Structures are given as structure tokens and as C-alpha cells.
Amino acid sequence: MNPTNYLVLSAILFSIGAAGVLVRRNAIVVFMCVELMLNASNLAFVTFARTNGTLDGQVVAFFVMVVAAAEVVIGLAIIVTIFRTRNSASVDEPNLLKL
Amino acid sequence: MNNTLAVLASGEASPGEVVQATGTFALIVALIAIPAAGAVLLLLAGRRANRWGHLLGTAIVLAAFAVACVLFVALLAQPEDARTINQYLWDWIDVGTFQAPFALQLDPLSMVFVLLITGVGSLIHIYSISYMEHDPERRKFFAYLNLFIAAMLLLVLANNYLLLYVGWEGVGLASYLLIGFWFHKPSAATAAKKAFVVNRVGDFGLSLAIMMMFATLGTFTFEGVNATVGQADSTMVTWIGLALLLAACGKSAQFPLQSWLLDAMEGPTPVSALIHAATMVTAGVYLIVRSAEIFNLSETARLAVVIVGTITLLMGAVIGSAKDDIKKGLAGSTMSQIGYMFLAAGLGPVGYVFAIFHLLTHGIFKALLFLSAGSVMHGMDDEVNMRHYGALRKAMMVTWAVFGIGYLSIIGVPPFAGFWSKDEIIHAAWAEHPIAGFAALVGAGVTAFYMTRMMAMTFYGKARWDDGVHPHESPAVMTIPMIILALGSAVAGYLMLYTANIEEWLAPVTGYEEVDGIATPVMIAMTLTVVVVGVVIGWRQYAMREVPRVAPTQVSALTVAARHDLYGDAVNEALFMRPGQHLTRTLVWTDNKIVDGAVNGTAAGIGGLSARMRRWQTGYVRSYALTMLLGVVVLGAVLALGVLL
Numbered sequence: 112m113n114p115t116n117y118l119v120l121s122a123i124l125f126s127i128g129a130a131g132v133l134v135r136r137n138a139i140v141v142f143m144c145v146e147l148m149l150n151a152s153n154l155a156f157v158t159f160a161r162t163n164g165t166l167d168g169q170v171v172a173f174f175v176m177v178v179a180a181a182e183v184v185i186g187l188a189i190i191v192t193i194f195r196t197r198n199s200a201s202v203d204e205p206n207l208l209k210l
Numbered sequence: 211m212n213n214t215l216a217v218l219a220s221g222e223a224s225p226g227e228v229v230q231a232t233g234t235f236a237l238i239v240a241l242i243a244i245p246a247a248g249a250v251l252l253l254l255a256g257r258r259a260n261r262w263g264h265l266l267g268t269a270i271v272l273a274a275f276a277v278a279c280v281l282f283v284a285l286l287a288q289p290e291d292a293r294t295i296n297q298y299l300w301d302w303i304d305v306g307t308f309q310a311p312f313a314l315q316l317d318p319l320s321m322v323f324v325l326l327i328t329g330v331g332s333l334i335h336i337y338s339i340s341y342m343e344h345d346p347e348r349r350k351f352f353a354y355l356n357l358f359i360a361a362m363l364l365l366v367l368a369n370n371y372l373l374l375y376v377g378w379e380g381v382g383l384a385s386y387l388l389i390g391f392w393f394h395k396p397s398a399a400t401a402a403k404k405a406f407v408v409n410r411v412g413d414f415g416l417s418l419a420i421m422m423m424f425a426t427l428g429t430f431t432f433e434g435v436n437a438t439v440g441q442a443d444s445t446m447v448t449w450i451g452l453a454l455l456l457a458a459c460g461k462s463a464q465f466p467l468q469s470w471l472l473d474a475m476e477g478p479t480p481v482s483a484l485i486h487a488a489t490m491v492t493a494g495v496y497l498i499v500r501s502a503e504i505f506n507l508s509e510t511a512r513l514a515v516v517i518v519g520t521i522t523l524l525m526g527a528v529i530g531s532a533k534d535d536i537k538k539g540l541a542g543s544t545m546s547q548i549g550y551m552f553l554a555a556g557l558g559p560v561g562y563v564f565a566i567f568h569l570l571t572h573g574i575f576k577a578l579l580f581l582s583a584g585s586v587m588h589g590m591d592d593e594v595n596m597r598h599y600g601a602l603r604k605a606m607m608v609t610w611a612v613f614g615i616g617y618l619s620i621i622g623v624p625p626f627a628g629f630w631s632k633d634e635i636i637h638a639a640w641a642e643h644p645i646a647g648f649a650a651l652v653g654a655g656v657t658a659f660y661m662t663r664m665m666a667m668t669f670y671g672k673a674r675w676d677d678g679v680h681p682h683e684s685p686a687v688m689t690i691p692m693i694i695l696a697l698g699s700a701v702a703g704y705l706m707l708y709t710a711n712i713e714e715w716l717a718p719v720t721g722y723e724e725v726d727g728i729a730t731p732v733m734i735a736m737t738l739t740v741v742v743v744g745v746v747i748g749w750r751q752y753a754m755r756e757v758p759r760v761a762p763t764q765v766s767a768l769t770v771a772a773r774h775d776l777y778g779d780a781v782n783e784a785l786f787m788r789p790g791q792h793l794t795r796t797l798v799w800t801d802n803k804i805v806d807g808a809v810n811g812t813a814a815g816i817g818g819l820s821a822r823m824r825r826w827q828t829g830y831v832r833s834y835a836l837t838m839l840l841g842v843v844v845l846g847a848v849l850a851l852g853v854l855l
Contacts (some may be wrong), residue, residue, distance in 0.1 A: 132835050141831075206829030 117158040124151035138190045138200045149179045231297035233710035238297045238314050239278050244274050245360035246809035260349050267352030268335040275328035285321055293318055296369055304486030321721040323366040324698040326573045331359050333691035337581055338480040340687035358384035362489055370431040371420045380407050381490045389477040401473035408514045412460015419453035436503040451511025452506050458494030462548050465522045472543055475537040479584030487544050487580050488573035494823055495551040495569050499562045502720050520646045523549025527656035532772030534761055535594045536583045539664050547572045554635040558566040562720035563713045571703050575619040575628055578695035582613035586683040596667040597759050598676055603669040607680035608689045610669050612696040617665050619699040621658040621741050627703030633737055634715045641727025642824030651740055658744025666753035674759050699841055710745040754827055
């Protein structure tokens with residue numbers, strides 16, 4: 112089994128995620144794309160761990176999952192709050208920080 | 211402290227032994243403390259002291275005079291070689307080798323000054339009681355006068371140059387306060403500032419001299435300097451001498467720092483008499499004579515003193531000849547007479563004694579002339595223009611008589627005081643520097659001319675008074691001091707020269723050498739001839755002819771120049787004031803345009819830049835995300851290139 116395939120898959124998934132973050136306006140979709148990028152990196156980590164025969168990459172993958180779970184909690188809470196106040200889930204609407 | 215004393219006492223080249231002050235001599239400090247306490251008391255007491263302030267001020271100076279007399283008697287009792295008394299008070303500045311004791315020194319030179327300052331000072335205080343009677347600020351006037359007396363006594367009693375400097379600045383302050391005493395008059399306020407600023411130039415010279423002394427000799431006590439100056443580099447000694455001369459020129463209104471004295475006449479007349487005639491302006495002569503050891507070693511510095519003295523004695527006399535303001539006429543005369551003293555001091559050991567001798571007689575007769583002028587003004591509703599006087603002889607008999615004695619004394623008629631002292635100076639100058647001697651002789655003639663002019667315009671001729679002026683004699687409080695000074699002007703010269711032997715008295719401090727010039731009778735005959743010529747010209751011009759009430763405008767160029775103080779102010783303005791103004795304007799422009807420009811430009815640049823950078827913050831999350839992505843791509847590319855290359 113060639114690890115390069117996994118890495119290519121990881122790169123493709125990451126690129127899809129990144130493109131989604133940049134082009135989509137809906138906060139939920141942007142959020143899902145972020146998750147996609149995190150999982151793409153997880154896949155790369157696990158692949159490298161396998162290639163090198165160590166467990167470091169797998170450990171990091173667990174950390175990423177934990178962080179991603181925590182992030183989902185906070186992120187969804189923010190999105191819901193914004194939706195409640197502004198009646199929209201678009202990421203372009205909340206631009207109050209602009210001078 | 212003991213080290214300091216040892217140094218003080220071991221001055222090898224010093225004349226005679228230095229004696230520590232014990233017994234009566236412990237009173238030296240009282241000379242300064244009494245008037246200083248008076249000034250503080252009168253200034254702090256405020257208006258409450260208005261009723262008795264003038265009496266206290268006068269009593270205090272009389273007390274100082276009494277102390278001076280006691281000290282004089284005690285000093286006379288000392289053997290001739292033990293008349294330098296040091297009174298150590300406390301360590302003033304003590305930093306490493308830089309030691310300035312607060313110590314006083316009474317020696318024959320200081321003694322005659324102390325007597326002059328307190329003696330003439332007492333008389334002028336008494337006179338002022340009446341002269342300033344109607345001034346609401348009379349108490350403050352006496353406080354300032356006491357302050358002046360204290361500072362002047364500190365100046366002449368200090369035993370080192372640094373402490374002398376304190377007194378030097380103190381009299382400058384008192385002079386400033388008193389010239390500007392009627393500061394509601396803009397002319398008086400300006401004159402006070404002018405005196406202060408011009409004096410500052412001289413003070414710069416004194417501070418330079420003290421610094422050079424410390425740098426080359428490592429000391430600035432009189433004892434220390436006298437003992438060590440002989441081994442110093444002669445160029446440095448010349449520079450010290452020239453710096454001292456600059457200081458003396460500032461304080462004594464000598465060329466080229468003469469311009470302030472004529473304006474200083476804006477002060478009340480007793481101030482002109484005490485400060486700007488008898489005592490403070492002669493401090494420069496004191497400084498030079500006190501530094502005799504330095505000037506003895508430098509021919510160049512002495513020559514500079516002679517030149518300054520000669521120029522000023524002629525300048526002052528010429529200015530005095532053209533002034534219609536009686537006080538300015540006398541001020542020109544003061545400049546001229548101090549010029550004589552400088553000339554004498556510049557002659558070296560043959561002249562120091564006569565510089566001081568003339569200083570003393572001048573202090574008496576010029577104070578008398580000023581007080582008489584004040585008395586005339588008092589009777590003429592403060593009129594100072596001599597063209598509005600005339601025929602006052604009958605109205606003011608006493609003033610006329612005492613002014614007459616002062617007049618005879620200053621023009622040098624024997625046996626009045628001025629004759630003895632001025633004649634000795636001309637005699638010595640003639641032998642040492644014939645050109646200066648000739649100038650001094652001419653100066654004596656011009657002196658006779660302008661004093662005769664003053665006498666004739668004031669007391670003789672026809673009355674040219676303003677309407678409603680009723681001249682009257684001044685009260686006894688004013689005339690009695692004048693009469694005492696007149697007695698002094700009449701006999702002091704002879705007494706000091708022959709009875710008290712002033713050469714012998716001062717010789718231990720200043721050194722003295724006989725001068726062998728022309729035989730004295732010939733000299734006297736020459737001087738008297740010149741004086742008679744001056745008197746005759748003045749009398750023909752101003753007593754036998756009508757004096758116009760308005761100054762004639764069709765006059766010689768010299769008269770025009772003299773009326774403008776020989777363009778002293780114009781020279782100062784052209785040489786210093788205008789270039790100074792241009793310099794400051796350039797500096798202000800540089801500051802505004804270049805320094806401020808750089809600072810403001812930087813701020814504006816950063817402001818503009820940030821206004822532009824602010825646009826980057828769009829507030830769109832996705833554009834931030836794009837920026838981050840681009841950043842990551844760039845970073846990745848850099849890393850990849852690093853790996854590949």
C-alpha cells in the first residue's frame with residue numbers, strides 16, 4: 112500500500128476545505144469546511160505515523176480531534192448567538208470591527 | 211578646616227603675617243551681618259515698618275560705621291606687618307581640592323573701603339530720609355540700600371575671589387533694584403535691565419578669571435593666588451588679568467561696557483550718589499588693585515588697563531561736556547574719574563596707591579556733587595535739565611556753597627581733595643606712559659570745562675525756571691550730610707596724603723614705588739594751567755553769555771556725538787543687538803521649520819501610512835482567511851525553496 116495515495120487524498124480534502132472556507136458565505140458550511148481541513152491534516156498525520164513506524168502522528172491526531180470537538184462547541188455557540196441577534200448566518204454580515 | 215587655615219596662613223609671598231581674628235577683630239563679620247539683618251528685617255516686616263523703617267535703616271548703617279571705626283582703631287594699633295586679619299567663619303564649599311572657605315579678610319585696603327562705604331553710606335542714608343520723604347515705598351528703599359551696603363561690604367571683605375563674586379553679584383542686584391526703584395516709569399525699568407545685562411558681560415569675565423585661577427593655580431584665595439601666581443605660566447596670567455579687566459570694566463562702566471551708567475541715573479539721586487558714584491562703580495578699581503600680584507606679572511594686562519582707563523577718561527569727560535541733564539553730566543564725570551583710577555591702577559606699583567587714593571577722594575566729592583544735584587532737583591520740582599536752572603545761588607545758598615566745594619575739589623584746585631589725588635595720577639602717568647599722561651592732562655582741562663559749565667548753568671546767569679517753580683533750600687536733614695561731605699572734600703585729600711600717609715598705609719597690600727618723573731612743582735603748574743584754561747572757556751561760554759532754554763541744534767559734530775553718549779548705544783546695537791536679533795530669528799525659524807518640521811513630518815507620515823493600512827481591515831472574515839492562506843502558501847514556498855536549494 113502506497114502512502115502517497117493517502118497523502119494525495121489528504122491534500123485534496125484540505126484543498127476542498129480551504130476553498131470552501133474562502134468561497135462559501137454560510138457560517139455553518141464554512142465551519143464544516145474547517146472540519147474537513149482538520150480531518151485532512153489528521154489523515155496526513157496518521158499516514159506519516161504509519162510511514163515512520165512511530166506513534167507520534169497518531170497521538171497528534173487524537174489531540175486534533177479533541178481540539179476540533181471543543182472548537183465545534185464554541186463555534187456553534189457563536190454562530191447560534193449571531194443568528195439570534197442578526198437573523199442571518201452569513202459570515203459577511205458581522206463586520207462591525209471594521210473602522 | 212585646619213588644612214584650609216594652614217594654607218591660608220602659609221602664603222609665603224603675602225605681605226606680612228596673616229593674623230587670625232580674635233578680640234576686637236571678631237567684629238568683622240558684624241560689619242556684614244548688621245546691614246544684612248537690617249535688609250531682611252525691613253523687607254519681611256512689610257508695611258508695618260513704614261513708620262520707622264527709614265530710621266532703622268539709617269541706624270543700622272550708622273552702627274556698621276561705628277563698628278568700622280572700632281576696627282580701624284584696632285587695626286591702627288596692630289604692628290605694620292600684621293595688619294592682614296583673617297576671620298574664618300565656615301567651610302562654604304569643600305569638594306576634594308576645590309575649597310572655598312567662607313572667610314573674611316580685613317587689611318588696610320579693605321579698611322579704607324569699609325570706612326568709605328559705611329561713612330558715605332551713613333550720610334546718604336540720612337539724606338535719603340528727607341529726600342524720599344514723600345515716596346510711599348520709602349521703607350523698601352532703605353531695605354535695598356541696606357542690602358547694598360551688606361553686599362558691598364562682603365565684596366571688599368571677602369578673602370577669596372569666589373566670595374568676592376557673591377558680593378559682586380549682590381551689589382549688582384541692589385543696583386538693579388534701586389535703578390528700577392521707580393519701575394512704573396518705563397525708562398527706569400529699561401535702565402535697570404540694561405545695567406543688569408551689561409554687568410552680566412563683566413561678570414562673565416570674573417567667573418572666567420576665577421575658573422582660570424583654579425585651573426592654573428589650584429586656589430582662588432587672595433593669599434593663595436598671591437603666593438603661587440609667580441610660578442604660573444605667564445600667558446595664563448595675562449589671560450587671567452584680561453578677564454579680571456573685563457569684569458572691572460562691566461562693574462565700573464569703563465569702555466567698552468560703559469553704556470549702562472548714564473541710563474542708571476534713572477534711579478533716585480541718593481542711589482546715584484552712593485552706588486553709581488561713590489562705591490559700587492569703583493569696585494572694578496578695587497578688583498584690579500586687589501589682584502595687584504597678577505597685574506604686576508603681566509605687562510600686557512597692565513597696558514590694557516591703561517588703555518581702557520585713558521579712553522574712558524576722555525570719553526566720560528566729552529560726554530559730560532554735552533549733557534544738559536545734571537545727573538547725566540555727573541555720570542559722565544564719574545566715568546571719566548574712574549578712568550583716571552584705571553589709568554593709575556594700570557601703571558602698576560607706582561599707581562595702585564593713587565588709584566585707591568583718588569577713589570576715596572572721588573567717593574567723597576562725587577557723592578557730595580550728586581547729593582547737591584539732588585538738593586537742586588528737590589527745590590526745582592524734580593527738574594533735571596540744567597537749561598531750566600540758572601541763578602540758583604541766591605535761592606539755595608547752602609547747596610551752592612557745598613556744590614562749589616565739590617566743584618573746586620573735582621577740577622583739582624589746591625588744597626581741595628581732588629587736587630592731591632588727580633595730580634598724583636597725572637604725575638605718575640606722565641612718567642610711565644607719556645601718551646596716557648597727556649590724555650590725563652587734557653582730561654583735567656575738559657573736567658574743568660564741564661564742571662564750570664555745570665556750575666554756571668545751575669547757579670549763575672539768569673533764571674530760566676519753568677513757570678510755577680519756586681526754588682527753595684532743602685531741609686537740614688539733607689544739608690547737614692552735604693556739609694559734612696563738603697568738609698571731607700575740602701580737607702580729606704591733604705589729610706590722607708600728608709597726615710595719614712596713605713602710601714605707607716596701603717603699601718603692605720598693594721606695594722608702592724616712588725615715581726621719578728617731572729619735578730612736582732612743574733607738574734602742578736602744568737595741571738593748574740590746563741584747569742584754568744578749562745574754567746575760563748566754560749565760564750565765558752556759559753556764565754557770560756545767555757544760555758538758551760532749548761538746546762541749540764546747530765552744534766559741532768563732537769557735541770552731537772557726545773549728546774548721543776558717543777554712540778555707545780548705537781555701536782552696541784549694531785554690533786550685538788541686531789546680529790543677536792537676526793541670530794534668534796534664524797534660530798526660531800530653524801526650530802519651527804526644520805526641527806519641528808522633522809518631528810511633525812514624521813508624525814504626519816506615520817498618520818498617513820496608518821490611514822492607508824487601516825483599509826486592509828475590511829471586516830470580512832473570508833478576506834482574512836484568504837490573507838492567512840496566502841501567508842501559509844508563501845511560508846510553504848520559502849520552506850520548500852530552502853529544502854530544494
